[in-house]
Amino acid sequence: MNFAVLVFPGSNCDIDCYKAVEDTIGQPVDYVWHTADDLSKYDCILVPGGFSYGDYLRCGAIAQFTNVMKAVAKAAEEGKYILGICNGFQVLTEAKLLPGALLRNNGMKFRCHQAVLKVENNTTAFTRDYAEGELINIPIAHGEGNYYCDDATLKELQENNQIVFRYEAGANPNGSLDDIAGISNKAGNVVGMMPHPERAIHEILGSADGKKMFTSILSAWREKHDAAAIR
Numbered sequence: 001m002n003f004a005v006l007v008f009p010g011s012n013c014d015i016d017c018y019k020a021v022e023d024t025i026g027q028p029v030d031y032v033w034h035t036a037d038d039l040s041k042y043d044c045i046l047v048p049g050g051f052s053y054g055d056y057l058r059c060g061a062i063a064q065f066t067n068v069m070k071a072v073a074k075a076a077e078e079g080k081y082i083l084g085i086c087n088g089f090q091v092l093t094e095a096k097l098l099p100g101a102l103l104r105n106n107g108m109k110f111r112c113h114q115a116v117l118k119v120e121n122n123t124t125a126f127t128r129d130y131a132e133g134e135l136i137n138i139p140i141a142h143g144e145g146n147y148y149c150d151d152a153t154l155k156e157l158q159e160n161n162q163i164v165f166r167y168e169a170g171a172n173p174n175g176s177l178d179d180i181a182g183i184s185n186k187a188g189n190v191v192g193m194m195p196h197p198e199r200a201i202h203e204i205l206g207s208a209d210g211k212k213m214f215t216s217i218l219s220a221w222r223e224k225h226d227a228a229a230i231r
């Protein structure tokens with residue numbers, strides 16, 4: 001299974017994502033610069049955290065116009081797995097691959113600490129190795145993680161089971177609507193989340209609870225691949 005980790009000027013979690021793929025599932029992984037326009041070789045695309053183009057206008061606002069994001073849209077359409085983490089989630093919403101937007105944290109402060117998430121949907125390719133309702137410890141580090149969408153979109157997210165992670169009840173760190181920490185698109189192959197699973201893959205980092213996101217992706221891909229080979 002081939003992984004791409006996108007790199008924009010200002011990305012700063014690209015190395016962590018790359019290492020997480022190597023350390024958890026040992027699959028081939030490449031850094032892919034924002035000018036690239038062909039992602040056909042890759043089965044999974046990771047859009048990492050950081051401050052793309054400085055995030056001066058609005059997080060992800062410039063990154064959405066890059067060549068590589070056009071290729072990501074094509075890959076999403078083809079059903080490939082796309083995971084946006086933190087700034088990557090912001091980029092995916094700006095690119096309209098996921099609904100809603102990420103606003104400034106309600107306390108107007110950058111929040112950087114461990115957070116407890118509840119796995120709300122364990123039927124996605126990214127969460128199948130977790131139990132439904134499992135509580136996991138994953139760090140957050142963002143200034144603009146306050147998820148917002150209109151009422152109709154929220155209803156749709158709830159009804160289609162597109163809310164993948166919520167912050168633990170009573171511990172919402174940013175004012176995010178309905179305690180949302182991560183969502184998927186309708187098809188389930190594109191997921192965006194503010195917390196950083198790639199920073200939680202070894203006990204020495206404070207938690208290894210993020211590891212199952214990577215093992216999930218690989219097992220989902222293998223299952224799809226093996227089924228195709230049998231047909």
Ligand SMILES: NC(=O)CC[C@H](N)C(=O)O
Pocket residue numbers: 048049050051052055059085086087088141142143144145
């Ligand atoms: N760690 C990150 O990806 C930060 C994302 C974004 N620039 C923010 O502060 O919200």
